[in-house]
Amino acid sequence: MxxxxxxxxxxxxxxxxxxxxxxxxxxxxxxxxxxxxxxxxxxxxxxxxxxxxxxxxxxxxxxxxxxxxxxxxxxxxxGFPQLRTRRASLTAAAVTCEAAARLFGDEEQHERVFNLLCRALKAFDDGFAGPALEAPVTLGAVVKLLHEAGFLPVLDQCACCGHGHQAAAFSAAGGGLVCGECVGEGVPISGAAVEALCDAVAEPLDRLRTLPPTPAVAEGLRHVHALFMHHTGGRLRSLRFTC
Ligand SMILES: [Zn+2]
Structure with missing residues (x-):
């Protein structure tokens, strides 16, 4: 070589x-x-x-x-010059890049992740409304990276028993939403946060960038961060949750 x-x-x-x-x-x-x-x-x-x-x-x-x-x-x-002039865009970029650095091992070719990072940075450069942690595009970038790493949260059924019961909680150890019977150590999750997570999986970053910021997005990001910590064994230092 x-x-x-x-x-x-x-x-x-x-x-x-x-x-x-x-x-x-x-x-x-x-x-x-x-x-x-x-x-x-x-x-x-x-x-x-x-x-x-x-x-x-x-x-x-x-x-x-x-x-x-x-x-x-x-x-x-x-160089994404606009990104560098906005605190929210900088935070979103820092969270996304730190997640990528931690989720993937050295020298494993993963061109889809490279392309995803370029799309995310472009979206952050184009700008979005509200603080980074309430912005659907930030949640979308992190969820899509988790997907590429093989840790897509289970959202369409109970992550434990596989039944389609209504979601009662989010379990990082279980890998996603869990039903009332499997709630175990899961953390309660609002319906709006479930919707935000579903959007983060399904919608492209360009579209997520145009959606309004909501507290439900921040709640979804907290659950996804718990999933990230379960798999990587550490926090995302770029994330600063206020609650
Ligand atoms: Zn279940």
Whole structure:
């Protein structure tokens, strides 16, 4: 295998590495999630280091060393400038990118996830009404990522017994809605939150972006976050619930 690699990637995040370098967390179209090292970031900032800001889509040249891949060049494909001017859009992007970074393992090709991330960032850049955690498009992005990871919440029947009883609660351990007989450790869920979750699964992000924000969406997001924590073992740090 060639040690040089050209990929298109969404920058999910970054963190310092030692005094002068940075690690960029990438989701590539070609090989899925990947960490890349940017050497001497202060020096490269003036050339192309600034193109590696979180939420950018970039074309990258990589050199694969023994452990980590080093970024040797970057061209900007999409920078989503409007996203960066709105707090709600930034929050939605941070939640979505953190979820993607945590749900998928290193170097598993998953082009649908790459495309989903690009669509989500475009939708956040186009804008939406209300706070991020009440916006149907934020819930939609997280639910669709869970779907791609194999953790789509069961919404059309009881996740435990399979019967079509009316939903009484949401069980993260059970994997979705549960009926009155299986309620167990489930958490009560409102009918409006069930509807918000169904919309998040069924509707495209472009459409979800135009739907009004509601507290039921935030409730749905709390249940989905419980499902995320059940599968990943940790919280989404970008989420700041007020209740
Ligand atoms: Zn049941």
């Amino acid at each position: 060639s040690r040089h690699l050209d990929v298109r990637a969404v920058v999910l995040g970054s963190r310092p590495l030692g005094e002068a370098d940075r690690i960029v967390v990438l989701f590539t179209r070609e090989i899925g999630r990947l960490d890349g090292v940017v050497k001497g970031v202060r020096k490269t900032k003036s050339r192309w280091g600034g193109r590696l800001e979180p939420f950018n889509v970039v074309d990258l040249s990589l050199f694969r060393g023994r452990s980590l891949a080093t970024v040797t060049g970057a061209d900007l494909v999409a």
